[in-house]
Amino acid sequence: MSNKMWGGRFATGPDAIMEEINASIGFDQRLFRQDIAGSIAHATMLAETGILTQEDRDAIVAGLNEVLAEIESGSFTFSRALEDIHMNVESRLREKIGDAAGRLHTARSRNDQVATDFKLYIRDTIDTLVMQVHTLQLALVTKAEDEAQTIMPGFTHLQSAQPVTFGHHLLAYVEMLGRDAGRLLDARKRLNESPLGSAALAGTPYPINRERTAEQLGFDRPTANSLDAVSDRDFILETLAAASICAMHLSRFAEEMVIWSSAQFGFVRLSDKFTTGSSIMPQKRNPDAAELVRAKIGRILGALTSLIVVMKGLPLAYSKDMQEDKEVAFDALDALSLSLAAMTGMVGDMVPNRERMRVSAAAGFSTATDIADWLVRELNIPFRDAHHITGQIVALAEQKNCGLEGLTIEDFKFIDQRIDSRIHKVLTVEASVAARQSYGGTAPANVLIQAARWKTILTGEAHDPKPLQKKKHGGHGDGGVE
Numbered sequence: 001m002s003n004k005m006w007g008g009r010f011a012t013g014p015d016a017i018m019e020e021i022n023a024s025i026g027f028d029q030r031l032f033r034q035d036i037a038g039s040i041a042h043a044t045m046l047a048e049t050g051i052l053t054q055e056d057r058d059a060i061v062a063g064l065n066e067v068l069a070e071i072e073s074g075s076f077t078f079s080r081a082l083e084d085i086h087m088n089v090e091s092r093l094r095e096k097i098g099d100a101a102g103r104l105h106t107a108r109s110r111n112d113q114v115a116t117d118f119k120l121y122i123r124d125t126i127d128t129l130v131m132q133v134h135t136l137q138l139a140l141v142t143k144a145e146d147e148a149q150t151i152m153p154g155f156t157h158l159q160s161a162q163p164v165t166f167g168h169h170l171l172a173y174v175e176m177l178g179r180d181a182g183r184l185l186d187a188r189k190r191l192n193e194s195p196l197g198s199a200a201l202a203g204t205p206y207p208i209n210r211e212r213t214a215e216q217l218g219f220d221r222p223t224a225n226s227l228d229a230v231s232d233r234d235f236i237l238e239t240l241a242a243a244s245i246c247a248m249h250l251s252r253f254a255e256e257m258v259i260w261s262s263a264q265f266g267f268v269r270l271s272d273k274f275t276t277g278s279s280i281m282p283q284k285r286n287p288d289a290a291e292l293v294r295a296k297i298g299r300i301l302g303a304l305t306s307l308i309v310v311m312k313g314l315p316l317a318y319s320k321d322m323q324e325d326k327e328v329a330f331d332a333l334d335a336l337s338l339s340l341a342a343m344t345g346m347v348g349d350m351v352p353n354r355e356r357m358r359v360s361a362a363a364g365f366s367t368a369t370d371i372a373d374w375l376v377r378e379l380n381i382p383f384r385d386a387h388h389i390t391g392q393i394v395a396l397a398e399q400k401n402c403g404l405e406g407l408t409i410e411d412f413k414f415i416d417q418r419i420d421s422r423i424h425k426v427l428t429v430e431a432s433v434a435a436r437q438s439y440g441g442t443a444p445a446n447v448l449i450q451a452a453r454w455k456t457i458l459t460g461e462a463h464d465p466k467p468l469q470k471k472k473h474g475g476h477g478d479g480g481v482e
Helices: 018-022 025-048 054-072 085-101 110-146 166-192 212-214 224-233 234-260 288-311 319-350 354-362 369-378 383-400 409-415 421-426 429-436 446-459
Strands: 150-158 157-167
Touching: 018 319, 018 383, 025 054, 025 085, 025 212, 025 319, 054 085, 054 150, 085 110, 110 234, 110 446, 150 166, 150 354, 157 166, 157 409, 157 429, 166 234, 166 383, 166 446, 212 354, 224 409, 234 288, 288 319, 288 421, 354 429, 369 383, 369 421, 369 429, 409 421, 421 429
Parallel strands: none
Antiparallel strands: 150 157
């Protein structure tokens, strides 16, 4: 039996294997809202241009809204024999309103229809993802304000380098996520041209008004080239590229959460909400949520790679290969959305061990650079010479098995007679972070300024920096405010 929707050329129906490989309704059914919205806009335009009667238009729109209600309620039965969401909706519409449904497809093709549907879907998804990114940023900013004066080790090569504030560290991810949101919004801006009316590949002889359908669907303008319009999947590739970079940032942060929550570091604690136990080791608290977020970059970047490979050799215009765009995109963007939600939850859940962080920040001669800077600033010693002198001071501290703050003024003078007791003021981790007041630096005052700036950006309301409070050394999760 031939397919009634497109079977005039075909005497028999497709082989079962052909039906299996060809059908996309199993995954593209999630485009139903966009498909129906596009059809309503198209029918409205056809009526406005006189291609379709107002009576047919009204019947089509009413029928489509009924189909929408059926799908949303779960009472709609999707048919694999009808291949895709477009044919499923149109077939059901015909059952409801009769021949008028057949006029809906005038001046369009499934080629421009699917491109329009998918653009609408990606646009909606970007809006949701950007909102999620902003929610995560706000959670980080809130935590950064609370931890503006919490001192932790800053690392290079995962080796203790210089003291930083935990708030400053968290704000680094706010900056990354800001760029992620910007890339997603850039992709949205570029995709916001309507393919509808490009038809199969060459346009249509009907006197349609593509500006009108673009306007109804919230596009900025119609696409300017029909060949490009039906064969373009850049909008998905660009969104997946932005999603991959965002997932990479989440993966980096997740890795730090895994490290920080380990017994060896003990910088933060995650509650039972975001950890699991071991089937054999009762003492274990595994950061599984963070580990899963860390892993999601694999499938998200894999989707980008997969689709680039699909598209790389396709001649213009549409080829069935392009049906492979949806499953990978749906999966990748779902994974990113889940990762953003999980990370937001973990940020709110994690409790820092402030004293453990501070003790770790003071280890490993982390204020050595502060000594070199003091030698330059107070004694006018060239930095390269100061660097050499500081190296000797560190070697002496190692020899005496003490920290830099444990050296006496006699020890310093043994290295260089020009050093005086003022040097002790720069040896604490508190002095080190407070001194780094250059724009973008880790000083607590800077953290509060940057946190206020981001709160203003994210909420649209003006926020002044919170005042610095005198701190005492707190324990695990202690606010530490005197």
